Amino acid sequence: MFQSTLELLSDPPEGYLLPSVDVIGGIGQIRANLMKDAYKSQVEFTLDLARVFAQTADGHFDYNPALLNVFTFRSLTSLVSVSDDGLGVPRIYLYDDFAKSVINDTDVWDIKSIDDVPITEWLETQSFQVSSQDPDAKYNALFRNSVATDFQGTGNYFVLRYAGEAPDSQVIKFTNGTEYMDELVAIVNEALVPFIGSPESIHSVVELPSNTTSSSTSAMSSSPSSSAATPTSTQIPGYPLPVIKHASDWISGYFLNGSDYEDTAVLAILAFSPSELDTANGTFEIVEAKRVVDQFLKEAREAGKTKLIIDVQANGGGFVAAGFQLYNQLFPKSTDVWDGNRIRANEALNAIGMTAQEVSPRVLLDFNKAILDETLKPYEDWQALYGPKLIAGQNVTNILRYNQSAFPFSRSKDEQVFEPQNIVVITDGGCASTCAIFTGLLVREHGVRTIALGGRPREHAMQAVGGVRGVEVLNFVSLRAAIRQTARDAIRADYLDYLEDAFDVLPDIGEPPLLPSLARSGGKFNYRNAYSRDNADGYPEQFVYEAANCRLFYTVEMIINPVAIWTRSADVAWKNAKCVNGSTMNSDMTISDDLVPYSKEVIGLNLDYEGPGSPLYKGDYEPPSPYVQRRTNNKRSFVDNLSPPEDFEYEFNKLKIGTLKQYLEQNALEYLKYAPNHNIGISHAVQKQLL
Incomplete structure (x- = not known):
């Protein structure tokens, strides 16, 4: 119920290019099959479950059944x-x-x-x-x-x-x-x-769950990836020698050679975080990124570079602060940086919020960091923040924004180096999460043009941002930890009414004894939807079609040499070279400032799905029920069910910069003031915010 797109996935608007899927209905249909003993094997069941998640096409929404990791x-x-x-x-x-x-x-x-x-x-x-x-x-x-x-x-x-x-x-x-x-x-x-x-x-x-009850049990995972990238000393494998690069290799800068391109610089952004996020030093990574880009822009200005290519191929996201920092470096005079988002409103979320603002304010602040309204003023209390409001067919919170002055980077005081018309973004469509936030700001706030590469062998437009456009991912373990700590504090304060009323819809805080554990699943969900400034009361960005300004297919040279991609993109952006037929609004097939509108030609083909959750599936439906039933109305029984394990400790976000005290001083509102409770340990967080 915390996944932000459930209603929209089951009934998507025109412009969404994939088949619909009813996640809750699909899980209910799988439950009905289990009740009828319809599955021939555990593998058959886990495959059905995995397919429901796969059909959501959301890189922030995943549950990886442990059995599927054996082979x-x-x-x-x-x-x-x-x-x-x-x-x-x-x-x-x-x-x-x-x-x-x-x-x-x-x-x-x-x-x-x-x-x-x-x-x-x-x-x-x-x-x-x-x-x-x-x-x-x-x-x-x-x-x-x-x-x-x-x-x-x-x-x-x-x-x-x-x-x-x-x-x-x-x-x-x-x-x-x-x-x-x-x-x-x-x-x-x-x-x-x-x-x-x-x-x-x-x-x-x-x-089966391991013996430990710690919230920090590591997840098993699988990926088509080979080994993780190892930082190199001078250049990134396959790339030319850079003007400068990040020590962890995720940002690098280049100047193009040749008289035709002597005014052109390239910023290659492979991600907004290192590949080994679990062991990353967030402070170092963001400070190093600022150093690299500041120096790159300085040298570009001194070298007379007036045009910039931003290459975000293979960029699946990273630290959200790194995305806002880079945007600030490119456009230092932009002060009201749009970051509007909403959370799916649901009974469990409201119960947690109403309880936590009274007994666990620091947990609420850690769990819900966007606490400002559309005009960047603080909401008076949880009720004012929560709403809910009916937007595009689903109940959501009021618009939420971050206190960006608390983001862990210093604002640029330099002059802008590149004008928007002299910037072009190239992408392979995989741009996701923080990359989607960053690219969206360039496109919607400044009119920066985009070039999409590759895609299906058809002559039509292609979206520049084809990955998830949600703005915050949480894992199931982090959600459970927040509920556990709020429940513990509520029990101590005897402030249980909201949690008790919502008990049957609260996610279970224990481990089911005969199912894969949450910690081992690596499961996660999209917590916040992004909304554009001019469509804050419409559909979230995940469901809005937005073509690139131009499209190219990969040639032999472009596949083996990134410089060929950059020079070809420069020719398209500033020398009237052609785009793929149908991918631009200009009749001569040169890149246009306007975008090709949605048409049915771009809808995904051969992606039909007839399993649980599909409108075509005819199986029975079994409604959900809590794993731990409320045995009686006795308060002691309720407290027993809600109490976390004795050795549980809530762990705050390890990617946050600075100490907890510093963070609270910067972010806490009057209604969220925290009086330290020395009985609760504070340690590094389990929660990964790979956005």
Whole structure:
């Protein structure tokens, strides 16, 4: 119920490009199947559950059933999508064939089909597993199509197969009539090898909760990624020598060579945080990012650079403060930086808020950091903040904004170096979360143009931001911790009325004894929806179609050399080079300031889903019920059910900059003043805010 988009997913507006899915209904249908003993195996059940989450196409919303982490089913073959000239629709090749053709300058044949299914249709169907909300971004993620995705370890989703949907082999047929037998493999998690022979052992080790009750149990996870990127000393693998780069490699700056590009600089932003977020020093990462960009802008000004390319290929987000900091460095005179958002209103949220503002103000502030209204004035109390208000068919809070003066970076006092018309953003559609926030500010507040790369082999517009556009992700463990601490404080203060009234809808604070634990699932949800300044009472950005100003397909040169992407983008942005037909409003196919409007041509194809949660699914529905039933109306029984484990400690957000005292001094409003309770330990947070 805390996922911010539930109603909109079940009945999306025109402009949303994917099929609808009823998450709550789908889970109820799965529950009905369980009640009827309709599943033949635990794997069949977990696959149904995983598919419901996959259909939401939300990179912030995920529940990864532990059983699906035992094996990874995959191909050992990668693909690449290549256009002859960047304008003609691309063809699909085996990556190894592509690499050989580049090295040896030999011709290779493109792929016609897989198991007799036309290649584009097969790939579009396979792309359902990618969490982007745009079909072109989903399609792009299947390939090894850029140095950026190779370095980040993203993309290449073609190799992954769902359990139960992976044959032993697949026949790849080429356009010259030859065939290649793609042998699929199952890779087992090394730590689980000793238990593979026994279903009982696998269930015990993988699915049952561990003995610890700590909220910080680490999650098991799987990914198509290879190893995490390791910071390099002088340059990023695959990229030219930079003018300057971040010590953790996620920002780097370049000056283009040649008389045609001597006025052009490039800022490559692979992410807004390092790849190893769990061990990152947030203070260092953000301070280092400011140093790098400040120095880059200084050198660009001194070198006479007047045009800027911002490359956000493979950028899935990161520290939200890093996104706002970069925006401030590019546009230092912009003071009212729009960050309007809303939370889905629900009975459990209101009960937590009403209780926490009285007994756990510091938990409320940690759990809900956006506490200002649209005019940046503080709400009087929780009731004023909460509302609720009916917006676009769902009950949500009033508009919320952050106290940005408390963000952990110093504001730029320098002059603006690049004018908006001299900035262009290039993206592969995977731009998500903090990247979506940053790019949205450039586009909507300043009219900066965008160029989208790759996508489906069709001549039409493509969205620049195809990843999740929500502004805050929380994991289930963090939500449970906030409820536990609020409940503990409420019990001590004998302030239980709101929690007791909402008991049947509060997320359970314990671990169900026979199901995968929340900590092991790595589960998370989108807590806040983003709204544009001019549509704050409309649909959230996640459901609004917004095409890029231009589109290009990847050529051979663009795949192997990022400089080719940058020079081609400069030609499009400032030298009247052509865009893909249908991707721009200009009749001569040059980049336009206006955006191509939504049309049904861009809707995702071959993504039909008929399982639980689909409008096409005909199964029974079993309504939800709390795992721990209220046994009696006796207050003692209620307190027992709500009490957290004795060794539980609430852990504050470890990515917050400064001490708790400093944070509260900067952020706390009068109604949220905190009197220290020395019986409650304070330590680093479990919560990861990878936005």
